[in-house]
Amino acid sequence: FVTGIIPVIAGATIPSWASAKESQQTREDNDFPGLITREKKPLNMEFPFPTLKNRITPNNQFFIRSHFNIPNIDAANWELEIGGNTNRVIKINLSELKKLPAKKVMATIECAGNGRANLAPKVKGLGWEQGGISNAEWTGVPLSVLLKKAGIKVGTVDIILEGNDEGMITEEPKSPGKIKFARSIPLNIAMQDHIIIAYEMNGKPLSAEHGFPARAIIPGWYGMASVKWLMKITASEKPFDGYWQTIEYAYWKRVEGLPTLTPVTTTLVKSEISRPVLFEAVPAGKPYQVRGAGWSGDSNLSKVEISTDKGNSWQPAKLIGPAIPFAWQLFEFEWVVPAKTGRYSLMARATDQNGKTQPMEHDLDRRTYMVNFISPIDVDVI
Numbered sequence: 001f002v003t004g005i006i007p008v009i010a011g012a013t014i015p016s017w018a019s020a021k022e023s024q025q026t027r028e029d030n031d032f033p034g035l036i037t038r039e040k041k042p043l044n045m046e047f048p049f050p051t052l053k054n055r056i057t058p059n060n061q062f063f064i065r066s067h068f069n070i071p072n073i074d075a076a077n078w079e080l081e082i083g084g085n086t087n088r089v090i091k092i093n094l095s096e097l098k099k100l101p102a103k104k105v106m107a108t109i110e111c112a113g114n115g116r117a118n119l120a121p122k123v124k125g126l127g128w129e130q131g132g133i134s135n136a137e138w139t140g141v142p143l144s145v146l147l148k149k150a151g152i153k154v155g156t157v158d159i160i161l162e163g164n165d166e167g168m169i170t171e172e173p174k175s176p177g178k179i180k181f182a183r184s185i186p187l188n189i190a191m192q193d194h195i196i197i198a199y200e201m202n203g204k205p206l207s208a209e210h211g212f213p214a215r216a217i218i219p220g221w222y223g224m225a226s227v228k229w230l231m232k233i234t235a236s237e238k239p240f241d242g243y244w245q246t247i248e249y250a251y252w253k254r255v256e257g258l259p260t261l262t263p264v265t266t267t268l269v270k271s272e273i274s275r276p277v278l279f280e281a282v283p284a285g286k287p288y289q290v291r292g293a294g295w296s297g298d299s300n301l302s303k304v305e306i307s308t309d310k311g312n313s314w315q316p317a318k319l320i321g322p323a324i325p326f327a328w329q330l331f332e333f334e335w336v337v338p339a340k341t342g343r344y345s346l347m348a349r350a351t352d353q354n355g356k357t358q359p360m361e362h363d364l365d366r367r368t369y370m371v372n373f374i375s376p377i378d379v380d381v382i
């Protein structure tokens with residue numbers, strides 16, 4: 001066990017002294033170098049966003065979001081059951097799953113609570129800053145292949161994905177005793193080709209933290225839908241109203257003007273600056289490379305723009321690499337830092353090909369989810 005390791009980032013510092021200190025104190029081992037611990041039990045760790053260098057997040061740097069303790073699953077005894085409103089109940093083990101035609105999908109997973117720490121006044125819930133998000137290439141079997149094997153009966157509207165982790169929610173609103181983590185997706189989404197039951201992440205078997213032996217990957221949706229430690233898939237004739245789509249991960253959608261609790265689904269357009277970090281000292285009168293990433297669950301990005309004057313004017317950043325559906329895209333921008341010293345406020349604003357762009361403020365109908373408003377990075381030009 002080595003203490004005192006801080007990831008070395010050219011020209012950058014750790015986001016804040018508090019989070020650096022916290023990650024030093026609570027890290028249990030060297031499995032996740034540099035990750036920021038938000039909670040120890042259950043394990044919740046944030047990707048140190050200022051270290052963003054490559055499009056793919058290494059497996060040991062990928063953020064971890066778990067509601068209960070991580071289950072210890074014996075692959076030899078694991079079976080995935082598919083049933084409910086189906087012609088037959090099928091059970092499939094890991095080696096059978098791996099023999100089915102596989103598909104690779106690159107997908108960025110963002111927790112619906114990412115950026116929650118930026119909300120003012122402070123709110124309850126895990127205080128994710130910038131790193132409740134990561135990107136990987138996943139390998140698995142299209143969910144549609146499994147659903148076709150079981151034979152989905154007419155009248156099915158929802159496909160419920162159930163994990164093997166369980167526990168009790170002891171804060172109000174409490175759960176009715178122990179419950180398993182579960183989430184549903186509509187049947188028409190479930191049948192799309194890119195929805196997969198993944199058993200590999202960046203070419204390696206899933207780790208215990210990320211859902212071993214298999215998990216759902218719902219590209220373009222916030223993370224809660226990508227159920228880990230998958231054990232059961234149920235075709236349902238009614239929309240599923242489980243804990244994590246009514247009480248948590250639900251927002252107030254206006255229906256006929258009336259706020260109606262609705263499950264959180266697709267990831268909103270957003271960008272984050274990885275360089276500079278908040279309150280970084282930037283040398284005056286020299287070029288400085290601003291970096292970050294942008295994404296949208298619904299479509300590819302059309303542009304990311306940067307403002308260095310509190311949003312008065314915007315200039316285009318350069319998008320790096322090809323657009324890949326469901327995967328974030330890195331950007332860079334050469335800032336000609338003024339000779340005049342003082343505090344400057346940097347902002348990034350992503351727009352997607354549907355023309356959707358980031359708002360300036362958080363919409364309270366979203367509660368503490370889907371936080372995609374433009375969040376300035378203040379720096380000191382010295």
Ligand SMILES: Nc1nc2c(c(=O)[nH]1)N[C@H]1C(S)=C(S)[C@@H](COP(=O)(O)O)O[C@H]1N2
Nearest residue numbers: 063064065066067111163181223224227228
């Ligand atoms: N079984 C199960 N699946 C789960 C969760 C969980 O607690 N249990 N958390 C969800 C949430 S809220 C997120 S953001 C993603 C995070 O995936 P990761 O831990 O691999 O980053 O997993 C989702 N799948």
Ligand SMILES: [Mo]
Nearest residue numbers: 111112223224
């Ligand atoms: Mo999440």
